[in-house]
Amino acid sequence: MTDLSWLGPAIDVRPLFAKQHAAFIDLLRQLTSDEWLRPTICPGWTVKDVAAHVLDDHIRRLSMHRDGFHAMHPRDAEPFTVYLDRTNEEWVVTARRISPQLLIDLLSTVGEQIARFWPTVDLDALGARVRWAGPGPCPFWLDAARDFSEYWTHHQQICDATGRPGLTDPQYLGPVLDTFLRALPHTMRDVTAPKGTAIEVTVTGLGGGTWSCVRGSEAWKLQHQPFPAPTAQIELSADTTWRLCTRGITPEQAAVRAHVRGDQHLATAALRLVSIMWTPPKG
Structure with a gap:
């Protein structure tokens, strides 16, 4: 299975x-x-x-x-x-x-x-x-x-x-944000870290919540809950989160708006988060 x-x-x-x-x-x-x-x-x-x-x-x-x-x-x-x-x-x-x-x-x-x-x-x-x-x-x-x-x-x-x-009512925005955060383990796939390393992402505002991406023995796994003593913590507004995940803003722009604590390397890697395959034309 x-x-x-x-x-x-x-x-x-x-x-x-x-x-x-x-x-x-x-x-x-x-x-x-x-x-x-x-x-x-x-x-x-x-x-x-x-x-x-x-x-x-x-x-x-x-x-x-x-x-x-x-x-x-x-x-x-x-x-x-x-x-x-x-x-x-x-x-x-x-x-x-x-x-x-x-x-x-x-x-x-x-x-x-x-x-x-x-x-x-x-x-x-x-x-x-x-x-x-x-x-x-x-x-x-x-x-x-x-x-x-x-x-x-x-x-x-x-x-x-x-x-x-x-x-932006939570009945819509909540599931959207929850869906987008499912990209975190794949985003972190090439980042090596000891087992038990955790990145905690908190999205503030209506529809938000807290997700933790935790390194297991072989891969990163997602939990929809806080993690005790995370290695890195990222706090983003709901608006910043959905725009980051859909390429509406760059990771660098999101980083300016974010509150980051702990391991900066892990936080920077997590902010490469993308939850959409479609790429708009370049004009």
Whole structure:
């Protein structure tokens, strides 16, 4: 049996998909013509481009996972991240011919199917690799949480671009932060340390909490709780944490905003945390 205890306890985000989807469609329906064209933190992508990217995410999930249809694959010798970035950009460029109203209609229909799909999945079964979390197959609970946290992130990026409040209620932000912190053991994978070394990360504010990444005999493991006498302690706001994990700010910018105590080398390594595979275009 595969030991996945290093990931920490399971998260069940399935009840949140329908709520987030409804809020996302409501957000898009409020946008003015000017707001659809506003630039986002994703270089080269407008608000409309980010919304189109979400539609692509939905289509890929349903086609591959629900329907078992695998039509696209990396080219020969093409690294997965390059393949992902290329196909993301190809879709967004093509989707620029879709009107905002039609894009909303498509997102509404396909997003509702996403919300109906996830409750049918056995969360404990092993699924595809979540590449920012580790090298092997992960349980579907993490795959679902990965999807939800990405939808939430793109929702927030559109809110930022248009000056609107995001879904920062703890019912949404709490699971998102918990999902992002699951990347810590993989982030620390190349850092050698004696068994029992621990990095404690505390996220302050609504939806926050404390996580500990502890070095075991062979690898780092995550605990969603404080650790007695940690080797390094990092305190971040919830806003800084999600932006760090999604490449909205650099590790260096996060370090300026963080409160760090103890081993600076370990803290610096932990702040390389990334919980998303998608890389925005460079313009």
